[in-house]
Amino acid sequence: MPEGRWWLATDALDAILDDLAGSATLVAPVRRAGEVLFRPVARAADICRDYVNSLVPPKRFFLPATEPLLRYHFTDGQPVLDGDGGAGAEKPLVLFGVRSCDVAGLEQLTRFFSGESLGHPESADGPFMRRRRNATILSVVCQEPGASCMCVCCKGGPALESGFDWQLTRLARGWLVEAGSERGRELATRFAARLGPAGDDAVAEKARRVHDVVERFYQHSHRRVQTMAAGRMTSQGRLPAAFWEDLGERCVECGGCAFVCPTCSCFNVADVADAGTGEIGEAGAPESAAPGGPVAAPSEGSWERQRLRDNCMLAGFVRQAGGAYPRASCGERCLTRFFHKLSWQFVERTGALGCTGCGRCALVCLAGIGIDRVSALMTEQLVGAKGAAT
Amino acid sequence: MTAVAARPAQDAGDLYVPRLSRVLEVREEVAPDANTRRVATLSLERGGMDWLPGQFLQVGVFGAGEVPICISSPPGLQGALMITVRDAGPVSGMLARMRPGAVVGLRGPCGNGFSLEEHRGRDLLFVAGGMGLPALRGLLWQALLQRSDFGRIVLLHGSRCPHELVYTWQFAEWEKQGVEVLLSADRGDGCWEHEEHPPRCVGLITALFDRAGIVAEKTSAFLCGPAIMIEVGGRDLMQRFGVPAHRCVTTLERHMKCGVGKCGHCVVVDRYVCMDGPVFHYDELAALGRIERPW
Numbered sequence: 001m002p003e004g005r006w007w008l009a010t011d012a013l014d015a016i017l018d019d020l021a022g023s024a025t026l027v028a029p030v031r032r033a034g035e036v037l038f039r040p041v042a043r044a045a046d047i048c049r050d051y052v053n054s055l056v057p058p059k060r061f062f063l064p065a066t067e068p069l070l071r072y073h074f075t076d077g078q079p080v081l082d083g084d085g086g087a088g089a090e091k092p093l094v095l096f097g098v099r100s101c102d103v104a105g106l107e108q109l110t111r112f113f114s115g116e117s118l119g120h121p122e123s124a125d126g127p128f129m130r131r132r133r134n135a136t137i138l139s140v141v142c143q144e145p146g147a148s149c150m151c152v153c154c155k156g157g158p159a160l161e162s163g164f165d166w167q168l169t170r171l172a173r174g175w176l177v178e179a180g181s182e183r184g185r186e187l188a189t190r191f192a193a194r195l196g197p198a199g200d201d202a203v204a205e206k207a208r209r210v211h212d213v214v215e216r217f218y219q220h221s222h223r224r225v226q227t228m229a230a231g232r233m234t235s236q237g238r239l240p241a242a243f244w245e246d247l248g249e250r251c252v253e254c255g256g257c258a259f260v261c262p263t264c265s266c267f268n269v270a271d272v273a274d275a276g277t278g279e280i281g282e283a284g285a286p287e288s289a290a291p292g293g294p295v296a297a298p299s300e301g302s303w304e305r306q307r308l309r310d311n312c313m314l315a316g317f318v319r320q321a322g323g324a325y326p327r328a329s330c331g332e333r334c335l336t337r338f339f340h341k342l343s344w345q346f347v348e349r350t351g352a353l354g355c356t357g358c359g360r361c362a363l364v365c366l367a368g369i370g371i372d373r374v375s376a377l378m379t380e381q382l383v384g385a386k387g388a389a390t
Numbered sequence: 391m392t393a394v395a396a397r398p399a400q401d402a403g404d405l406y407v408p409r410l411s412r413v414l415e416v417r418e419e420v421a422p423d424a425n426t427r428r429v430a431t432l433s434l435e436r437g438g439m440d441w442l443p444g445q446f447l448q449v450g451v452f453g454a455g456e457v458p459i460c461i462s463s464p465p466g467l468q469g470a471l472m473i474t475v476r477d478a479g480p481v482s483g484m485l486a487r488m489r490p491g492a493v494v495g496l497r498g499p500c501g502n503g504f505s506l507e508e509h510r511g512r513d514l515l516f517v518a519g520g521m522g523l524p525a526l527r528g529l530l531w532q533a534l535l536q537r538s539d540f541g542r543i544v545l546l547h548g549s550r551c552p553h554e555l556v557y558t559w560q561f562a563e564w565e566k567q568g569v570e571v572l573l574s575a576d577r578g579d580g581c582w583e584h585e586e587h588p589p590r591c592v593g594l595i596t597a598l599f600d601r602a603g604i605v606a607e608k609t610s611a612f613l614c615g616p617a618i619m620i621e622v623g624g625r626d627l628m629q630r631f632g633v634p635a636h637r638c639v640t641t642l643e644r645h646m647k648c649g650v651g652k653c654g655h656c657v658v659v660d661r662y663v664c665m666d667g668p669v670f671h672y673d674e675l676a677a678l679g680r681i682e683r684p685w
Binding site: 069070072074078079081083084085112113115118120123124125126234236237265266267268269270271273296297298299301303305307310312317318319320321322323324326332335336339340343345346349 | 404405406407408410427450451452453454455456457476478479480481482484487488492493495616617643644645647648650651652653654655657658659660662665666680681682683685
């Protein structure tokens with residue numbers, strides 16, 4: 001019998017999820033206003049089952065759009081620290097129904113925030129890592145490629161080897177459960193009564209189903225992430241400035257691509273007064289004698305230093321005080337984004353391609369320059385350059 | 391790379407939690423006028439901190455935010471932790487106007503910092519444009535603390551107009567310790583350019599190169615200043631004077647939010663300026679320049 005694999009009956013899975021919902025926060029896909037989103041659910045019956053993928057990746061459960069990093073207040077005009085944001089004190093989190101592309105994205109975020117990818121494990125991000133350690137990932141292998149799916153190109157699916165605690169594959173009868181971590185094996189021990197042994201036939205059925213999905217993707221989908229060509233062109237700096245300027249002309253700078261990306265994690269930091277009320281209070285408005293004139297530092301109120309999701313495609317991302325503006329044109333910002341997603345340099349640093357092929361940027365991009373289109377344009381450049389040389 | 395890890399191991403929990411430090415002393419370096427922003431040097435409570443020249447701090451004004459500011463004093467001097475701040479934006483403006491007794495938040499030291507070891511025995515050429523000098527001052531002092539390890543030490547300092555030169559009060563002390571100081575200003579003020587000492591010229595800082603007596607084989611150059619100076623100055627030194635790229639060192643400046651390689655604002659190609667920099671050698675920058683302008 002294969003190690004770390006079990007067979008699970010359909011109703012037994014629901015019983016396990018109901019059990020988990022009692023002891024932890026169970027987050028699973030639900031349908032809201034026609035869109036599939038990851039939300040906390042009270043019981044297994046509330047979970048949406050017929051979905052390809054969620055509108056946005058579940059990264060908000062690890063990196064919320066807004067979160068406090070520090071709390072402080074002023075006493076007699078002097079700042080007093082009230083500690084960090086306090087993340088991670090929540091109930092354990094169980095994430096069910098995550099697709100492989102998002103699991104791969106989360107794995108990459110974990111390598112990044114743990115400081116591993118930059119070679120600085122001493123500077124791990126506390127809030128992210130506490131949430132990550134607090135979470136159990138039960139991923140579900142895709143059986144139907146969606147219209148924008150491209151994980152096959154990026155080693156982001158349909159099934160994975162690591163990054164999950166349990167990887168579940170729907171079989172003709174029941175589920176195949178694969179444990180990908182110590183926590184996953186402990187979970188199997190906890191629910192040993194509901195799990196049965198997985199035979200070689202179940203493992204073979206999973207392999208066949210995964211193979212079928214990949215086949216259907218190649219047959220029916222026209223979307224590809226041209227990782228080899230795009231990697232070569234970005235990594236070697238072979239794309240002319242005109243290529244990026246043209247891309248910048250098309251981009252409408254909405255930033256949607258990075259907000260829906262499972263591997264994007266850039267953030268801004270801002271000090272916000274009287275946080276919690278949702279409004280910037282009186283203390284939040286620094287006094288200014290005249291527009292642009294001297295501003296006095298605040299000396300009252302309670303404050304939060306918040307991290308807010310940010311985006312390298314937005315114009316103010318790299319603008320410096322004093323006027324220096326390294327990437328002033330949108331084309332240059334496009335270079336930064338696609339270099340981060342596709343270059344070999346970043347593969348070397350982070351251990352994986354910056355794109356997991358979820359295809360969301362292709363869906364949300366108002367200008368039609370998702371990663372599939374851009375990598376295709378890069379391929380044209382590569383082929384064009386070769387054609388000119390011969 | 392110069393990367394020398396002198397970063398104290400920080401607990402994962404307190405990566406974003408600053409320690410409080412009081413402003414002990416404030417010295418106005420540049421008085422503000424119609425065209426000039428105020429520049430001030432703040433002496434801060436050191437609180438047992440150690441750092442390398444070229445490293446920076448995330449300096450926070452409570453109620454406003456944090457900004458990356460390089461440490462302008464050498465680690466080897468007892469007691470002093472100094473930062474020099476120009477009123478460039480909301481937070482730095484508040485910092486530049488702080489009074490003794492005010493409290494700031496400090497995180498760091500961040501970044502790799504300079505390594506003087508690899509330049510032992512050489513002539514040191516410091517090229518500092520305007521607010522580039524604070525970033526080099528710690529290194530200059532560190533070199534003076536081990537003066538016998540180096541040959542000539544030359545400081546070229548330039549700014550847009552004479553009264554924007556910083557640390558003018560310290561030039562005499564540096565000269566006494568064997569630093570050749572040469573000054574430049576893009577335009578004179580009718581008076582400054584007629585003074586004799588230190589030697590000076592009206593023009594760009596690169597005009598001083600010819601008067602600095604650069605011997606390429608013996609020279610290590612440290613450049614810091616506005617982007618255009620880093621680019622043109624470095625090219626001049628390498629191409630016209632033959633200083634090898636691996637002995638031309640600069641520090642890059644970027645918008646930063648976290649200082650610990652997380653927020654993504656300071657990325658240049660695949661380098662995080664806050665962790666992999668801010669100190670870079672020109673040969674490394676040349677490689678990055680094939681993808682994106684690093685300055």
